[in-house]
Amino acid sequence: VYAAAAQFSPQGNFTPTQGSPREIFVLLRGNEQTPDMQEGVVGPSAVASLAPAVHRVELPPDHNEAQRRAALAAWIVDRDNPLTWRSIVNRVWHYHFGQGIVDSPNDFGRMGTRPTHPQLLDWLAAEFRDNGQSFKNVHRLIVTSAVYRQSSQSNEQSAKIVAGNQLLWRMHRRKMEAEGA
Structure with missing residues (x-):
């Protein structure tokens, strides 16, 4: 360039x-x-x-x-502006789970939704920022987590407690991309 x-x-x-x-x-x-x-x-x-x-x-x-x-x-x-780091890791989370920790990835302001797990969002943002803004590291953290490795099988007891799976008690079913086959 x-x-x-x-x-x-x-x-x-x-x-x-x-x-x-x-x-x-x-x-x-x-x-x-x-x-x-x-x-x-x-x-x-x-x-x-x-x-x-x-x-x-x-x-x-x-x-x-x-x-x-x-x-x-x-x-x-x-480094002291948390909005940038939170926004980036929320989009990476959204890529893997189909929904972000903040469900409105384009709006972190007053009109957006609140994070389901604010401490997790802050921790991921700090890890991303403090490890040289490494996307590879954030992807690794997410895909090796217990949440990512959950089954997609439905559980009636959990479904009664949290309808809609906002708290990720199971993995969402997703279509496999051509590159993953």
Whole structure:
């Protein structure tokens, strides 16, 4: 990619802009025609609903667009930002079990569902982060677990306690992919 990119000059929508960015306001009900003038200009920072106060990105207003993008990227992959690591391992879990620990893998926010096993999610996220972000290690942890090796046979007693198998008392039946045959 870098070798090919060296032959082209930066053009298009993805080049950093020169000068200061335009002023941005809170939009009433999301309508760009009705900015909230009482709130005033919104300064650069992380989205408040995504980041607790400890993990916010604070930027001076004179940073250009490239510096802001770099700060956002650094915030996303920061070791202390748990959302990234939880989201990644939840998707790996979803791949293996057909449902994530958080059943809404695209929404970890207020509109999403709560994790069925929050301690497991946090532990897997910490293992992923602390072991060099190794997907191979996370896959190995999951496929060698007792949960993954369970039978798919139904058990009436367990079905009465937890209908729908949200707590994974048995393995879901799955179609085998062509690569697995």
